[in-house]
Amino acid sequence: MSLLLNRTTFGSPANNGNVLSKQEANTLLNDWVLNDRLKLHMKQVARLMHDWAQEREGLNEDDQWRWEMAGLLHDADWDQWPDQHCRKIIEELETRNVDPEVIRAIASHGPLHFGVEPETKMDKMLFAFDELSGLIHAYSLMRPNGYEGMDIKGVKKRIKDKAFAANVSRDDINDALNRAELTMDELVGFIIQRQGSVEMQTV
Numbered sequence: 769m770s771l772l773l774n775r776t777t778f779g780s781p782a783n784n785g786n787v788l789s790k791q792e793a794n795t796l797l798n799d800w801v802l803n804d805r806l807k808l809h810m811k812q813v814a815r816l817m818h819d820w821a822q823e824r825e826g827l828n829e830d831d832q833w834r835w836e837m838a839g840l841l842h843d844a845d846w847d848q849w850p851d852q853h854c855r856k857i858i859e860e861l862e863t864r865n866v867d868p869e870v871i872r873a874i875a876s877h878g879p880l881h882f883g884v885e886p887e888t889k890m891d892k893m894l895f896a897f898d899e900l901s902g903l904i905h906a907y908s909l910m911r912p913n914g915y916e917g918m919d920i921k922g923v924k925k926r927i928k929d930k931a932f933a934a935n936v937s938r939d940d941i942n943d944a945l946n947r948a949e950l951t952m953d954e955l956v957g958f959i960i961q962r963q964g965s966v967e968m969q970t971v
């Protein structure tokens with residue numbers, strides 16, 4: 769089964785800056801994603817994207833929401849339509865005239881699967897956060913105190929242990945870090961500090 773999109777342009781430049789409201793995005797998330805674990809993953813990535821846009825890129829609130837929205841919806845079709853993963857949410861957002869940069873970021877969150885190279889900073893950060901976020905969450909679930917007291921060293925040990933979260937591609941993680949020009953320590957530290965509090969919220 770191929771998920772290749774066989775496209776390189778997404779959305780229309782006429783829709784630059786168009787977003788869904790937070791309520792519209794959450795309704796889409798809740799309608800499409802029935803699996804609470806996946807929903808949590810999407811909310812975690814959304815939070816990371818938001819905080820990165822705000823703290824590291826110094827973007828304004830509108831842009832922060834564009835980054836957050838890409839994170840929130842990147843796996844929206846994975847639960848119910850895995851064989852249409854990425855294609856379905858992209859087409860939905862195109863129909864709704866969403867900002868092309870947001871759609872493009874979603875389309876490039878798995879370059880090997882979808883065949884779209886991450887180009888913008890938003891693309892690259894979504895790709896970088898995606899798998900590392902999942903691996904760190906898996907690690908939190910096996911620790912007695914979850915995220916409490918988790919350190920970078922512990923996470924790096926799990927990354928080296930190929931049997932741990934074996935479905936998370938180490939090659940993808942390294943590829944994503946190279947593209948984003950970030951070190952493992954930098955990105956892991958950023959995620960550890962923020963992701964635990966997302967877990968507390970009701971999904």
Ligand SMILES: [Fe+2]
Pocket residue numbers: 842843846877878
């Ligand atoms: Fe995905």
Ligand SMILES: [Fe+2]
Pocket residue numbers: 809842843898899
């Ligand atoms: Fe994901």
